[in-house]
Amino acid sequence: MSTVASERDLCFMSIADLAPMLKAGEISPVEVTRAMLDRIDRHNEMMRVYITVTREQALEQAHQAEAEIKAGNYRGPLHGVTVSLKDNISTQGIRTSCASMVKTDWVPEQDATVYANLRKAGAILVGKANLNEYAFSMNPNFPPPLNPWHLERSPAGSSSGSGVGVAAGMVHGSIGSDTGGSGRAPANVNGCVGFKATYGRVSRYGVFPLSYSLDHTTMMTRTVTDSSIMLQATSGYDPLDENSLGADVPDFAAKLGRSVAGMKIGIARGHNYSDVDEDVIRTVAAAADTFRSLGAIVEEVKLPYVEYCLDTYAATMNPEVATIHYDNLRSTPEGFGQRARNRLDLGNLVPATAYVHAQRVRKLMRDGLREVFKTYDLIIGPASPLITGGAGEDSRMVNGVEVNSRDLGDGYTNYYSLTGAPALVLPAGFSHEDTPIGLQIAGNWFDEATILQGAYAFEQATSWHTRQPPYPMDAS
Template sequence: MHPYEMTALQAGAAIRARELSPVELLDSVLARIEAVDDRVGAFVTVTEDFAREAAQRAADEIAQGHDRGPLHGVTVGVKDLVDTAGIRTTSSSRTMADNVPTCDAAVVERLAEAGAVMVGKTHTHEFAFGVITPTTRNPWNLDHIPGGSSGGSGAALAAGMCHLAIGTDTGGSIRIPASVNGVVGLKPTYGRVSRRGIASLSWALDHVGPMARTVADAAAMLQALAGYDRSDPGSRDVPAADYAATLGEGVAGMRLGLPRTYFFDNVDPAVEAAVRAAADRLAEAGAEVVEVDVPVPEAYMPTEYMIFLSEASAYHQTRIREQAEDFEPDVRLLLEAGEMLLATDYIKALRVRTLIQNGWRDLFERPLDAVLAPTLPNVAAKVGQKEFTHGEAEAIIDSYVRLSAPGNLTGLPALSVPCGFDGQGLPIGLQVLGRPFDEATVLRVGAAWESINPDAGQMPNLI
């Protein structure tokens, strides 16, 4: 096994046992980037000099007995709308091509405290306003998209170009690329991880969280990221759990909901079959799987779009007036559409969101420990594809956001974990949604599935 193929925790354990140095690990990752990123296009900027300094610093600290924990010396990619002091942060946009922040985002600070080594800035769909990430390709099949908006992070992880990655999620932008790239992505509870220093798409819906190759890696990364930050108005002062403590406890005795409708409407048959099979396997492992009806499903998409279109246009109002020609056409169109929405309709959407949140609260009080669902209705679209045509035709963005939006509107923790492949060999994702601030249970369910998933741990064959 090459060091770049290790999981984050495997690499961290080897470093702490003095079997591998952070410098050797970084060398392996940089060589991998050199070998494959010209085809994948995951990185905006590779921060080799910065990474070498950080890796050597980690090596020196470990030699002196200063152990920062399981991520000490492990490589991480950071989405390019997350501020990094002294390092260009472009949001994959021409409007920000020369932007060099003076301060790190909160999540970058926390990863540095954990001793992680940033290897570069990963591409996003411009300002996180899309699900394609057109600069980047899917490592499982380069003719397909990596999803978005955290497409660079998902592709970099799948291709072995980093061990961990930061993603953000407003309408599924952690879980979408996690699903189509065959990696793990966790959108924590709203307020669990600080968004300070991150370009916003929608203040009411934005989340930031870990992406990794295994559930245990995601849990370790969340442990480093979670915590209250008074400088983020959405941050909540709720103590973090020990996310690794219960990962191996399985699902025996748990009650898991499986939606009757909505999450299985207009879904690729291969996706539906894989997710239902996973639910059956979890039932065999001791969980009680019960069918449930999700609340007010007709409201999810109009509410999601009304909120994030309005708030994105407000955030970019000056920029769209002064630099309209520098935006990509799809993003410019959405920003201009947001200018046409009425404030009264935006306020109504916020009120409907409260009804949705209350409905999901009642659903979990049945009681349920978690809800299982497909992450996406479909696998990775082909580059240039406009819509999915099995069943009722549906635009790519609508398809990908449709099953992700409930997690953003409710703010509930939502995990995507690999769930097999379709007939083309493209990854499928299983989504696990949980109670507010109960990421530990969501991760425990994901780890239980991962432990019995025959396809767990596979990486694409990029030569």
Template sequence: MSNSELALMDIATLAPRIESGEVSPVAVMESQLARINALNPGLNAYISLYPDAALAAAKEAEAEIAAGKYRGPLHGIPMAVKDLFQVAGMERTCGSKILSEGIANSDATSVARLRDAGAIMLGMLNLHEFAFGPTGINPHVGTARNPWNLERVSGGSSSGSGCATAASLAMATLGSDTGGSIRIPASLCGVVGLKQTYGLASRAGIYPLCESLDHGGPLTRTVRDAALVLAAIAGSDPADPSTAHARVGDYTSLLGKPLNGLRIGVPRDFYFDRLHAEVEAAVQAALSVLSDLGAEVEEVILPFNREAIDGWSTMAMAEAHTVHDGHLRDHADDLSPDVNTRLRLGEGLSATNYIHSRQAQTKVQQEMAGVLALTPILAMPTAVIPSVPIDTGTVMVGDREVVGWRALGQLTRLACFTGQPAISIPCGFTEDGLPIGLQLLGPWFEEPLLLQVADAFEQATEWHKRRPELSV
């Protein structure tokens, strides 16, 4: 393999070659930077890039490995993070012209843990302003374009993370997920997006949107790579009280294990209503694959869907308004119009409304635990539609015109409301070549099981091997 192709490799394949000295982290970084320089101007995945610092870190990694100080599978691996994370030596903007923090002096906990594992930070990735939208359309820094069709959105809010991962502009990325913002771009860009259990990985140093629902997690090109990144960032952190009871597992321990007898529930009510026809067909085919792999796929009823969606909406709008109250008061005209509108939805909510949403959350979590006791994995589409055009933001579903910002997050909010882990994996493409994602939900802190199912599907299919045709 030529140096120019190193950036196309997945982490699990590349890591042993770096460890053995067959491949140099410097060569990997040079390959990665060359690809970014060639493709990012047309994709707009990065808001800011720090090539000199990245190359210097690659040289340090090369020296460490040569000296026998190999840190593990992320050592020397180029990564990038959503421009919501604090990264020492880089400037965070949150995709807004309001924020002016200057160069950070310290890392978010997850970034620090990745660096401790040897990963190298490339730069800051595009997003929907302040991570508050499912399309990724951003009038301030430009919109990250979908590598499969440059006229389509990458999905939000972690748009740059989805775009960069799919286009091989980083070997793995971090995004955030409050209502689907890791899984939506993963689905629309044809990559893996993992939202781990609430409280498994620290959010310290991530600009908040709704702290009761916020998660930070990986987007990767394979399930195994997601497991490797999760292993690095998982664990308790005094700076984030939600992680006090984090249960860290061995996230590769069940990869490759058969699914024989595993019960997988399919909640058809709501989650399969009014789907884009090609999304429905792809997900139905994916369910057949899981059945062929030995899983017992059966329909389940989730009677709490409406309660969960309403509760999520109240909680998200109330907390987001609290976070951005000063921005609405002092810089309203500088906000993206859609973000301004969405933030104001929290203005009229009362303390009673908010308390009811928290009570609903506890109730739904208890009811979900009962469902998972019988069917430990739930399977459904990640999004009701594929990507939408940047200019119109809509797509036709039958004879209906569906608005992207309303539709894209419908099926992903539940897992944020319950806090259980969820993953989106590629399961097909439309006739127009747009990716489709399958979403899997599992029990709290049972990421090894969730990853086992996702990996089994990945190994039985070829969808994850397809790459967008981009001219370098």
């Protein structure tokens, strides 16, 4: 593109809008890729979206895609579209740092399955996205990305680079990981879509683990349709992933555009609404009214055993992450940031009885949620009880009470991580401080298509997804 304005339009274009232009030859994959790489070159130093930019590989892939499309070998809607990968996802011959000093120069010998599937679909990798250290702790050696709506606010994590990259027009779509909300939380605060499919739907092979029983691979996109496109390309059984499930892969876009009239939707009131910011309460109530206006039946529902969610998550995740890093922590403790060491030490202190009890509670949650979905098609609720806070903050005041923002912030996402049910976050409003607020939509196991149906209906009935952040600023 010849001008910054037209380049910006191209970089902010949805995958669904860009794909037919690429297929028809109205624009070339090389042109798209150069535009995105140029934008990354201008803004990555400030925004810190990427740890590694794969310029040379991206241009090679773009030229290949251009030749294939011209020859009539069109692979589908990701062919010639730029993507990024959270930098804990293995890429053959490309550094995969996990934002850690221990693995800062690690170059994998093979691709993660999720990336191999994207390559088969013709997607073009422009870079490895920034993240929290090993996807769970802040690290001064890899400063976090900046929130494109307010630079001093948190970008959330741990898939921060993926969320900021999509929201700031520095990639068309990204793959993150989500253990307790690590993909949905950045979608919430950066104003994009984050979709964690059913546990086992998308392969985790080649994604550096955080928690054996909680890790999911996540789609990060600008729109709901784009999320369905990326999920379609990356889903399916993988014999290399012991937790991969052999369920049939449906057409995830089949229900997009269908009416939600008559659909039964529950509003999950969560743990304790006294801990929920008034702006979040207002946003969820407005979303419920939107669904009612579309003909859905919306009523409150209690999530079974939700009051045990935070303790169950901690008793599961902390010992699992400590087990994963056990050897490295003892051989090279200096390679971990202080926060990471503290978290790992804590995990080693969790008694086995606590871990076993947590798994029993998870079964009760799953069984109870299964009963809920016999009545309701979808469950909606806050993505977080809090509006976007300051970068690095540990606590804040909510309704006159000081709360632990780090723990409380995950309370609405990790319920669906503990149960393995699919959940999506999409833009649903803005706070009085003009920061994005997301709505979480959850559905029954392996029924991602109904979540996408509901999310698409809401998206089309509102305009929140059309807003673009003020940063990074382009020269006029």
